[in-house]
Amino acid sequence: MTSAPPPRNSLAVFVSAVLRQPSLIGAVVPSSPALAARLASVVPGQGEPLVVELGAGTGAVSGAIEARLGGRGRYLAIELEQDLAQHVQSAYPAIEVVNANAADLDKVLADRGHGEPGSVDAVVSGLPWVLIPEQVQRQIIGHVADGIGQTGVFTTFAYVHALGMVGARKFRYLLESVFDEVLLTRVVWRNVPPAITYVCRRPKT
């Protein structure tokens, strides 16, 4: 009798995804627990929030979000790479993992009954923004802004060493052109490489 192969560990899955699709992943290792905790901290600590993660990867941030929710609310994790989406789904069966493009966030939400603007309480992104064409960045951020409306929150991260580069500066400008409030948090040194997070609220009307 043959038994099922053991589940692959997250680092092995991540490395094989990087080798397969380097232009999609944009990181050399998954986010650290410290960065994951910083990102997950925007998730409301009470109530039944709707939370969306963009670019779940191997689930490095998903675990922190799930722990903060503690079974409350609804949690959708969107991941474009099928292998990674399957990995996150088997590692975190309670999360609703959607194998889709973040650029289709509006459809993903509408298909699940959350098409109303302002339905989402928190969007947490691990997307490699500088690898995503500017037009697609604008599309995704537009859907995020519609999703969170005037009451929700959006967070994402950027590597400190790259903050001065053109792509990173343009992305920050995009955030500031869409949201009334764009806060930069202090550096998370315990991440490879060190990172800051952006916390954005209230799309401009």
Ligand SMILES: C[S@@+](CC[C@H](N)C(=O)[O-])C[C@H]1O[C@@H](n2cnc3c(N)ncnc32)[C@H](O)[C@@H]1O
């Ligand atoms: C840098 S990894 C981050 C993974 C994880 N969130 C972390 O912080 O370790 C970026 C992830 O975004 C996914 N991704 C890239 N473009 C995407 C898109 N347009 N829609 C959904 N996921 C995307 C990649 O497949 C990859 O898993």
